Ligand SMILES: Nc1ncnc2c1ncn2[C@@H]1O[C@H](COP(=O)(O)OP(=O)(O)OP(=O)(O)O)[C@@H](O)[C@H]1O
């Protein structure tokens with residue numbers, strides 16, 4: 001029985017594959033990947049699917065992949081019904097509310113919030129009981145307040161240099177983010193032994209990192 005793993009394209013995928021390779025789960029196809037999206041290790045009975053980061057929860061929730069690696073940001077936004085099994089400890093950053101340095105929220109009107117993460121933003125401001133007008137963007141979110149599209153943004157902050165370069169400042173931290181291992185609920189039951197073995201091996205590897 002093969003174990004199907006959804007790896008995100010980009011930074012988290014590279015780091016995840018590095019760990020899996022160290023554990024002996026490499027795939028020659030991955031190293032010369034060209035435009036291919038499926039990579040196999042026949043001996044270890046592993047199949048990798050290379051997917052867009054924001055699609056990892058979809059593949060895992062639907063069972064097309066048994067397990068996957070995804071940023072906590074993407075996982076929170078997706079609300080996917082999967083097991084979040086392990087904090088992998090890399091891809092660290094945080095969700096924050098940021099605003100122009102001179103912005104003062106006087107609570108006189110709805111706060112206009114631009115973000116890629118509308119579910120995360122909605123839930124955060126609902127908890128604070130602050131009414132908002134939510135604007136969904138797909139990138140370059142920091143531009144929003146600079147051109148009066150929004151009052152504030154909800155976005156990922158890592159070093160803070162993007163905020164600084166755009167005269168914005170972090171006002172409120174929402175939560176910490178890092179890469180997570182997620183597992184399909186049925187797979188966890190039916191492929192329990194192989195999944196638990198892999199989790200144990202990954203835990204050992206990230207501890208040594
Ligand atoms: N500074 C950062 N900016 C964005 N993501 C970061 C940062 N630091 C860590 N991450 C993590 O990396 C993930 C995104 O990785 P990457 O930027 O490679 O994906 P992407 O393919 O560009 O995503 P998308 O297609 O959504 O733009 C995020 O989901 C987050 O968990």
Ligand SMILES: O=P(O)(O)OC[C@H]1O[C@H](OP(=O)(O)OP(=O)(O)O)[C@H](O)[C@@H]1O
Pocket residue numbers: 138139140141142155156157158159160161162163
């Ligand atoms: O705090 P920093 O270290 O500056 O990192 C944070 C920036 O990185 C991400 O953008 P990304 O490069 O993924 O582009 P995006 O605008 O398309 O989301 C994020 O959306 C911030 O803009």
